[in-house]
Amino acid sequence: MSRFHVFVENLKMVPGAFWNSFFRHGPPTTDRTRAETVFHNVFLHIHPARVHRWSLKPALSLGLGVMASASYIILALTGILLMLYYKPSTTLAYESIKDIHFVVPTGRFVRNLHRWGAHLMVITVILHMSRVFFTSSYKSSRQFNWVVGLLLLALTLMLSFTGYLLPWDQVAYWAITICANIAQSPREITDALNITHFFDPGGMAKTILIGGSEVGEDALIRFNMLHCIVLPLALSAVLCVHFWRIRKDGGLARPDDADQELGTPPEGEKPLFTQSPQKTYGLMAFVRGSSPRVGKGPENTLPAWPHLFYAELAIFMITIVITLAISLWMDAPLKELANPLVPENPAKAPWYFLGLQELVSYSAFMGGIGVPLVALLGLFLIPYLDREKTAEGRWFAAPGEKEVTLKSLFFGLTTVILLEAFAITCGWLRSWFPGIPTLIVTLINPGSVLTLLYALWSVHVLRKTGSMRLGAVAIFTCFLAGFLVLTIIAVQFRGPNWDFYWWPSLWPHH
Amino acid sequence: MSEPLDKPVKRRDFLGIAAFGTFLIASATACFGIVRLFLPKVSPELSRRFEIGEPQGFLLNEVKVPVGRSVYVFHDKNGFYAISAKCTHLGCIVSYGPHGFSCPCHGSRFASDGRVVSGSAPKALDWYAISLAPNGQLVVDKGKTVKNGTFFNV
Numbered sequence: 163m164s165r166f167h168v169f170v171e172n173l174k175m176v177p178g179a180f181w182n183s184f185f186r187h188g189p190p191t192t193d194r195t196r197a198e199t200v201f202h203n204v205f206l207h208i209h210p211a212r213v214h215r216w217s218l219k220p221a222l223s224l225g226l227g228v229m230a231s232a233s234y235i236i237l238a239l240t241g242i243l244l245m246l247y248y249k250p251s252t253t254l255a256y257e258s259i260k261d262i263h264f265v266v267p268t269g270r271f272v273r274n275l276h277r278w279g280a281h282l283m284v285i286t287v288i289l290h291m292s293r294v295f296f297t298s299s300y301k302s303s304r305q306f307n308w309v310v311g312l313l314l315l316a317l318t319l320m321l322s323f324t325g326y327l328l329p330w331d332q333v334a335y336w337a338i339t340i341c342a343n344i345a346q347s348p349r350e351i352t353d354a355l356n357i358t359h360f361f362d363p364g365g366m367a368k369t370i371l372i373g374g375s376e377v378g379e380d381a382l383i384r385f386n387m388l389h390c391i392v393l394p395l396a397l398s399a400v401l402c403v404h405f406w407r408i409r410k411d412g413g414l415a416r417p418d419d420a421d422q423e424l425g426t427p428p429e430g431e432k433p434l435f436t437q438s439p440q441k442t443y444g445l446m447a448f449v450r451g452s453s454p455r456v457g458k459g460p461e462n463t464l465p466a467w468p469h470l471f472y473a474e475l476a477i478f479m480i481t482i483v484i485t486l487a488i489s490l491w492m493d494a495p496l497k498e499l500a501n502p503l504v505p506e507n508p509a510k511a512p513w514y515f516l517g518l519q520e521l522v523s524y525s526a527f528m529g530g531i532g533v534p535l536v537a538l539l540g541l542f543l544i545p546y547l548d549r550e551k552t553a554e555g556r557w558f559a560a561p562g563e564k565e566v567t568l569k570s571l572f573f574g575l576t577t578v579i580l581l582e583a584f585a586i587t588c589g590w591l592r593s594w595f596p597g598i599p600t601l602i603v604t605l606i607n608p609g610s611v612l613t614l615l616y617a618l619w620s621v622h623v624l625r626k627t628g629s630m631r632l633g634a635v636a637i638f639t640c641f642l643a644g645f646l647v648l649t650i651i652a653v654q655f656r657g658p659n660w661d662f663y664w665w666p667s668l669w670p671h672h
Numbered sequence: 673m674s675e676p677l678d679k680p681v682k683r684r685d686f687l688g689i690a691a692f693g694t695f696l697i698a699s700a701t702a703c704f705g706i707v708r709l710f711l712p713k714v715s716p717e718l719s720r721r722f723e724i725g726e727p728q729g730f731l732l733n734e735v736k737v738p739v740g741r742s743v744y745v746f747h748d749k750n751g752f753y754a755i756s757a758k759c760t761h762l763g764c765i766v767s768y769g770p771h772g773f774s775c776p777c778h779g780s781r782f783a784s785d786g787r788v789v790s791g792s793a794p795k796a797l798d799w800y801a802i803s804l805a806p807n808g809q810l811v812v813d814k815g816k817t818v819k820n821g822t823f824f825n826v
Contacts, residue, residue, distance in 0.1 A: 336764065340777060343762040350794045366711070374715040503740060505764040507776035523778040524792050526762055592790055600794040607792075659779040 196465035208405040212463040213470045215424050216416035216555060222297065223414060225477040226290035232481035233283035238394060240276040250386035252379050255330035256499045263496065274489035280322050282485060284514045287318050295638050298554045299415035305545035307407040312541055314404060317397040324389035326512055327382065335377060335500035336509035342372045344522060344530030351527060354601040416555035421462050507658045516652035517645050521609035523660050524590060529609045536613055540637060548630040560631045566623055570636040574643030577615050581608050582651055586662045616640040723809040727826040743800060743812060744768055751823030754812045755786045756798040773797060785820060796820055
């Protein structure tokens, strides 16, 4: 055979050889190649090679985590497209957003996707956290992944917050001005103690955040850099850790009797691990917890390819359909150009911060820093304080949990509504004692009182039931109820001067 | 402490701990130093000192709002004084009316001299220093706050 002939033969084989070098395993038709599909691929190997049938139950996870990640992917892609035309400068930013909206082909649609995708991501992240909580999925080996999830929640909110300034319109400017001054609000304390001159963490935080004393060019550049580079990189990295930990923890949380309850898989759900495997997968040896054990017959796991990936793909498509539908139906808002001399009235932050803004209207420090920090600390402590071995991986599974959840929901809603109704109709400390020192208003205001009442309720439940899990359920349910009611009040019922109005049509006109 | 304090540290351990400690101290110093990068010394904002016109240009009991400065300048029988229009709660611009100042963002209200009347503002509105420049112009310095009730007389 001539050398030329060999060359031609090799050339003919290039597509096949390239394909084989790329995948290095056969088509995913056997258990073995299906597993190889997953762990020979750097992107897929964040998943497990095999997934327990319990994890695939739609009613367990509701697909919320995947939906949040899917909206993050949509946001990353549309964000890159928007960066082509967005110009981070006080003189050009607003015009470039208008260009994107009115001139750039498909620009308005891409911006809509980005805006509504961000809302969807915040909603699904909060719902996902609630799902993990109410299915007791943060226990035993999964404690740290709950903390990683909290970090992701914080990063998601920071991404939304930094993105809010970029259009440089009136809402953006005044919402960020308010938030920058919240960062400065530790001065409420240092001023009251008369030590601001020596020790000014508030002023320093504000300057680091916006690079000056007022929101301007430097603030826009810093926020743009955080929004487009630092935070997405951080979130992507932490998200990988989050996924990887799920795999290392043996999939989603499931009760010990999951196998009995699931029973033998139906005929259609083939192929399963063979009854007497010729070879076991070495990587399973490192999986802790209720991992597949030797000598237990069918392990009730299915290959991730295709079962898990089909499920994920389906949720990804649902997410895309939702964002597409909203984006075709509604345009992302854009107010007038930012004017540093005339505040937007009312100047409302994005809805997920409005609950805090409602508290901020009573005390900047307590509402903007004190209560959120206490809430985050409480959420962080939950898996470390509640070490009870109650049924994981089931909704409301601890004894008496449903009852405590309903009672706490009732308590949480009543408390926040009564407290708000009282503060709105009767005013607060300063309305009765005009000369009262600021420090007292900072310490005693609806935000801190509400937090205290919720904490007391949780302690009460804890003492009555003697169960840490139920105590955690009490405070978490109250937290959700408070968040919900405060957000609704601030979104719907707050008008100019942050006064209470039953309906926006009752707002006074200038 | 269960271990005796005079137990000798092995040389290898000592060097290891010393090396790691040096690394930590160097890193901490570097981080502490670089924090200064985030705190600009010069900002592109407007100058905090600005002229507001000659004293003769003010009528008695007149209130002037220098364009783009977020400050109210008053002239009454006590003299001149300048009050910041920036709410001490969260930095919105307050508006001035017959009953004093009110903030549109979270409803704080201030008396005509800037004292907090109601709402969540932690302290009174700032009073800024006023001086007379050699060219006969009144100058407000937003970098310099003065006590409530400090009037400037020409």
